[in-house]
Amino acid sequence: MEANKRCIKCILSDKFPKIKFDEHGVCNFCNNELIYSTDAEQINKSVSEITKLFDDFRGKSDYDAIVCYSGGKDSTYTLKLAVEKYNLKVLSFTLDNGFISPVAFENINRVTNKLGIDHITYKPSYDFMKGLYRMSSLESLYNPSSLTRISANCNSCISIVNITALKYALEKEVPFILAGFTLGQIPANTIYYKNNYKFFEESRRPVIEKMKNKLGKNVSTYLEISDSLLSKSPNYPYNINLLCVEDITENEIIEQILPLGWKKPKDVDGCSTNCKLNAFNNFVHFKRYGYSPYELELSHLIRKKLLSREEAIEKLYDQPQDQINNAMLELKVDPAHILPFN
């Protein structure tokens, strides 16, 4: 993850798309020359809209919200906010991608017990997941412009999370899907939106077709929604990222979730609190694009004064080689086959 040059204020490196540095070594992101909408305006608007949406729909279905729950710190805090701050009846859902830390699973059990909520774990075939990760690592599945905030492997995994959550929401007529993304991981103007599957399907089709060519028809099981389910459910749910409207540091989040029985796993990298594959995902992204997929998110937190630059650098460089090696062995990926994107 070593870079030739990084911004002296944040941690964006000289390989990040469209980066420029002024004479003092400050990047054009810190100088506010890029990214159109300011967070503050968008957050204020989102807070009132989200509150109104919850008030309009609370109590009208068996569940008010499906919460995508990875067992990591951010989704644990999102779950706590949903139940305790917003008073929603939630169904939490975990996608078992085959690489979740055992401690994260223990966290899921302890936290859902403590909050007294219903929970589903969905585990796609391990062979399918390994094939998907291998493909995402070695082929140009996504356009590089969609990978500035996320690695290709995380993108593939989160696509299954999103589709599965949407299926549950449609089947059970649940009006909201909540996820634990933070600003920096997603842009401020996507804090909440109506999940219009048909509209998005068109844009996802080229990627889905590439996957089907390589991985077969199982892709449809995990990444598409049948017309019969869509026609049965006239209303699409809203996707909402509650954490984006909270001004809270990582340490404060951990303080809040410790009483729920949450513990920090030791078998993950500095940027994850649940997934043993993350160090490998970051390694692949760095080899292909020359920068870490966490640079934008961590830099955003620095600018918001929610993280120091030193803490961010420590997280970025905490990428244990044994975790990378284990993943390569398990996925049968030869690092010599991970080629720089051109």
Added chain:
Amino acid sequence: MSTTVITKTEIQNELMEFLCRQFLVETEDIDITKSLVDTGIIDSMGLIEIASYISKKYEFKVEEQHMNRDNFGSVIKIVDFIYRVKTS
């Protein structure tokens, strides 16, 4: 009271500025006649970002029935959509 008349050229210039800043691309990367998704400028989340930009900038809500390829299939189609709504 004065009435401001917006032109398609103004809408297109503003939209192109937004796209370049938000999606980290250059003007010459964008073919205004082709789908931003098909040409790799944006993914499905990008469509949400554009819809949100339109709502905020032009002060009208992009309804679910507006979310289709006829309105979002290229820069030209997005400009036409905004112009149509603003001048109707």
